[in-house]
Amino acid sequence: DRLYFCVTLCREGTRLRIIGDRSRLPVSVQKTARDAEEATRNNSRLHLVLAISYSGRMDIVQACRKLAQKVDAKLLRPEDIDESLFADELQTSCAADEASSSCPDLLIRTSGELRLSNFLLWQSAYSELFFTDTLWPDFGEAQYLQALRAFQSRDRRFGARKNNAAL
Structure with missing residues (x-):
């Protein structure tokens, strides 16, 4: 209800x-x-x-359109556009406040699919990914704890290379 x-x-x-x-x-x-x-x-x-x-792609497109409109209205200069301004125009910015972020730390993908499926494309740039064969309706506490344990074992670098090793 x-x-x-x-x-x-x-x-x-x-x-x-x-x-x-x-x-x-x-x-x-x-x-x-x-x-x-x-x-x-x-x-x-x-x-x-x-x-x-x-749609992650449409979210990115609508953010670009909003920024273009602001540039067109002379409210913003193109050179002022950065990652932060762009992220503010995404639909998920509604979830962000001073105490949180709209970017997930952990993204769990159920059903055995090894892709993001057009979901949170910008926001998941530094997310840790966990893939499981379990279907969403069957995903319960045991699977959630398994994902959390895997997440806890990760070395989060947010884009930095391990030990700053050269490529």
Whole structure:
């Protein structure tokens, strides 16, 4: 039930944000999404971002368009565009605040597929990837703990080479 879901989010202090192409959703679902986002907008304990009809490529394209519009309106100079400004225009920037980042530390890919499938292409640049054959509906606590253990064993370098070794 939609109302129960919204009440639960509020009770738990969860803020809901939905990213993706909402125009592809039924009007009733669009309204429910807007209502739920509005009802939870002041919550800050946890941020839940649902990617519905989301495309990483389209997210990048729409960010470029927004920046181009700002340049066209003389609100921004092309030479001022950097990674931070670009990231601010991505749909996932809605999830970022001073205490968090819109870039995942760990990206778990279920179903045995060894690809990102057009998901969080910009944001996953330095994410650790975990692949599992388990299908999403069957992904439970045991699989989650397995992914966390694998993540804990990683040497995160955020793009730097191991021991700064030459190529």
